Every structure is written in structure tokens, then in C-alpha cells.
Amino acid sequence: MAHIPDGVLATPILIGGAVVTVAAVTVAVHRLRSEQIPQAAVMAAAFFVASLISVPVGVSSVHLLLNGLMGLLLGWAAVPAILIALILQAVFFGYGGLLVMGVNAMNIVLPALVCALFLRGFLRHSNPKGAFVIGAIGGASAVAMTGLLLCAALAMSGNAFVPAAKILLATFIPLAFVEAVVTGATLSFIKRVAPELLFMREAAYGQV
Template structure:
């Protein structure tokens, strides 16, 4: 779902870059000593799974795990994703440096919103109910964050000119089957966490 260099218009690059920078700043404020190792582990997971991709013109299709990252990191999902994207651009030429802000915003913002929503639901459920609802909730968070990113990527392409409208439609349609896989993976991951480390889900994400 990364957008490559040389595709987006300057207004889209600047606008998304400013918003991404603000998100990274707030995310860094939300990090503390206890959450840094978790952020590093999730960044490594994101870095690895998103490298396995199918090119789709100016973008690509691949797993993200950003919904899971949003649940576990809160605002810190912004710097975590930004670091992963930067390393991919520098070492593998995947994505790009000039579109780092746009890619960060497109992936991190839906992750944050669905992650915080998932956290709010988790906080309201009793442990007995949570054991039943953690997988459906994980599926919704995973698919929702992924679909939100697909919409933002398509919107970024469409806003950059009529020449990218076809690519925007292709990027959006091609992500649908991947969203289903993302839902299953996120649901399974949250269920596993609830089984072995329930405190990670019971503890609210640190606010910025």
C-alpha cells in the first residue's frame, strides 16, 4: 500500500507531510520506557510483513498489521510506522523518502483511530465477555484500519490528478481480499495476546 516517489502532487505531499509530522511528534510524547520495546517489536513486524508485496502501478498490496499496532501503541503508532517506512525506503527503495509523510499518514491515521476505538470497547467489556468478543473486535479493527488506509491511498492518488484516478480505483479494489486476511491475522493476534498477556489489552494506551 506504499505510494512510490514522483507520483503525488506537491500540495498533497506538503499537506500530508505536515500532518504526519504532527502525528509523529505526538506519538513520541506518548512513548515511555515500558512501551519502547513493544513499539520496536511491532515496527519490526510491520517492516517484515509489508515488504512482501504485489506491485499495483504507483502503489502495492500487502499486509500491514497496523490495526494491531494501533491497539497496542496508541499515538505511538505514528513514529513506529514512520521508522519502518523510512528503513524500507533507505535499504530497499520501497516507497520513497519524498512520500514518507504521505505514506506515514495514510497508514498510521486509520491505525490510530481504529486502535483507540478498539481500546475503548475493550475497556468497557468484562473479562468474561472479552474472551468471546476479542476475536470479532480484532477482525473489525484489523479490517477497518486496513480499509481506511486503502481509502486514504486512493484519495491521495486521486487528489494528485485525473491521470491517477484509474490507479486509485485499482488500488482500492485490489486491497479488498487483503483486508480479509488482515482481519483474520489481527483477530488471531489479539486472541493470542488475551490468552498469554491479557494485561497488554487491559491497560489503556498512554495518551500523548
């Protein structure tokens, strides 16, 4: 859904996206402690699998983006997780491209970080209903932000892309709606079933 192929965007946009992504990944990798790696990896794999689910919407179906949920659950660790998922999708499925990787990653990573910074704090003391609301806000706003970033990247690369970008933005509206419901349901489920897993600062050694 959010993969721009190579050959579309202008060079300054490509460079800008690459710089932002490299900076975000550098900070995220620096903050990722080695004890957290298995946890982040298993979550990244879970999100990769989840992005393969096709969800029916109206007459069509969509694949979930889940960057809001990743930001809410993983915080900064969402950045390398998203990057790895994008590399796997580009290299083995042929979605997106090589030089646009920076821009594609930036479009998904920045909204995830925004969700992590502004909404993660509320999650700690919320009840399951509150978690649904937080998830819905996070899921919808992350998808909306990704859509806007994607369209901005296209529009800044040439005026000829603007009509296509508008159509693209319209397709993000149903996705944002579905993503809100799914993200909300996921968070309230975790809050009900295993609230201790939401804020695992320390990986629990031995505790099996």
C-alpha cells in the same frame, strides 16, 4: 502494498501529508515516556518482521499491513513505530520514496490512530471471542481506510490517476478480509494467553 513512489503525487498533497505526519509524530513522541521505548521498539521490530510474511490469498499472496493491530496494541506509540518501519523499507529495500514519506506514513498512521481511539477501549473488558470481533473490525477498517486515503491522494493529484486508483482500491478488498481474520486471531490469542500484556500502562520493572 501501500507505498507510493516519488514523482507521482502533486506538491500540495506531499506538503499536506508531511504536515500531518510531522504533527502526529510530534504528539506521539511527546506522549511516549522513556520507560516505554524498549517496549515500543520491540513491538515495532515484531511488526516489521510480520510485514515480511507473505500470506496466500486465492491464487496470489499479500503482505499484511497490520496498522489496525498496531493501533489496537500500541495506541499512540504506533505512530513512530510505523514511521520507522517505513524509513527502513524505503532506505534499505527501496519501497516508496523520500519526499512521499509524509503521505505514505499518513495513509497508514491515521487508520491506526482511529482504531486506537475507537476500539482500544472495548478490548479491555472483552473475552477472547469479543477480542476476535474487535480485531476483525479494526483490521478490516484500518486496511479499508488506508486504501481510501491512498486512492484519495492519487485522485487529488490528477484525473488521469483515477482509473488506476479504482483498480488499486479493488485489490484492497481481499487484503481487508485476510487482515480481519489475522488481526482477530492475533488479538484473541493474546487475550487467551497473556491478557495482562494488552494494557501495560507501566513497563513492569523487575518482573521478568
